[in-house]
Amino acid sequence: MDVCLLASGSKGNALLLSHGQSRLLIDAGLSAREITRRLALVGVAPDALTAILVTHEHVDHVRGLGLLSRRHKLPVFLHHATAGTLHDHQRPAALVEVETGTEIAIGDFAIRAFPVTHDAAATVGFTLNGPFGKIGVATDLGMATRLVAEELQGCRCLILESNHDEELLRDGPYPWPLKQRIKGNHGHLSNRDSAGLLATLCWEGLETVCLAHLSETNNHPGLAAAAAREVLDRQSCCRPKLLLGRQDRPVTWSV
Numbered sequence: 001m002d003v004c005l006l007a008s009g010s011k012g013n014a015l016l017l018s019h020g021q022s023r024l025l026i027d028a029g030l031s032a033r034e035i036t037r038r039l040a041l042v043g044v045a046p047d048a049l050t051a052i053l054v055t056h057e058h059v060d061h062v063r064g065l066g067l068l069s070r071r072h073k074l075p076v077f078l079h080h081a082t083a084g085t086l087h088d089h090q091r092p093a094a095l096v097e098v099e100t101g102t103e104i105a106i107g108d109f110a111i112r113a114f115p116v117t118h119d120a121a122a123t124v125g126f127t128l129n130g131p132f133g134k135i136g137v138a139t140d141l142g143m144a145t146r147l148v149a150e151e152l153q154g155c156r157c158l159i160l161e162s163n164h165d166e167e168l169l170r171d172g173p174y175p176w177p178l179k180q181r182i183k184g185n186h187g188h189l190s191n192r193d194s195a196g197l198l199a200t201l202c203w204e205g206l207e208t209v210c211l212a213h214l215s216e217t218n219n220h221p222g223l224a225a226a227a228a229r230e231v232l233d234r235q236s237c238c239r240p241k242l243l244l245g246r247q248d249r250p251v252t253w254s255v
Helices: 032-041 065-072 146-151 166-171 176-183 191-201 221-233
Strands: 002-007 014-019 022-026 051-053 075-079 094-098 103-106 109-115 124-130 133-138 157-161 208-212 241-244 251-254
Touching: 002 032, 002 157, 002 208, 014 032, 022 109, 032 065, 051 065, 065 075, 109 146, 124 146, 146 191, 157 191, 166 176, 191 221, 208 221, 208 251, 221 241, 241 251
Parallel strands: 022 051, 051 075, 075 094, 133 157, 157 208, 208 241
Antiparallel strands: 002 014, 002 251, 014 022, 103 109, 109 124, 124 133
């Protein structure tokens, strides 16, 4: 099972999951051309994708969705409320509506969408099960609810938001209303809150943690990593690899 964060951050997000002949793209937040270029960097042609999953409609998650889907005839799976927000140029070749709490099968993947708190129509996270075990993805959420923690239990690989350092956000250049949005319950997880969620998800089978959606303005990779490592170092049940998503280039690993 290969996992690749093609891009992660406020300028665009895309995650590639590959197992056997099944290749899923979660979000298409770069231009279709740039997604194609980054796929080429990891040896994948866009025609080889099986489907695209969408977490929500913000432009850093759907920028290239319509063109990429139509050009390569890729089905797109997303919540029905999210589908209703798409503009004409974002419309995919084939749209499949999914509901939270139900499981769908795409190739080698059994996929379950679960709701998270974020300021969009119906933002979701995903868990993906298969012969490789369980992978959890939660990258845009203002708070780690009990439901989120329950859905992410038992993952071999976690991709978790660690968006901002609270002090850097407070003292940074963003206008106050935007700061309030980011740190609110429907905004983004701070390093501290991400680490708090991670503390509830450690178990003997956890092998990889990738921190995602780091702000280039309100965070620093060293701060995000330090918060996660503090949690990991004070428990003894697992020793997962810790990775950080990048905005400028793909980050790839195997599960």
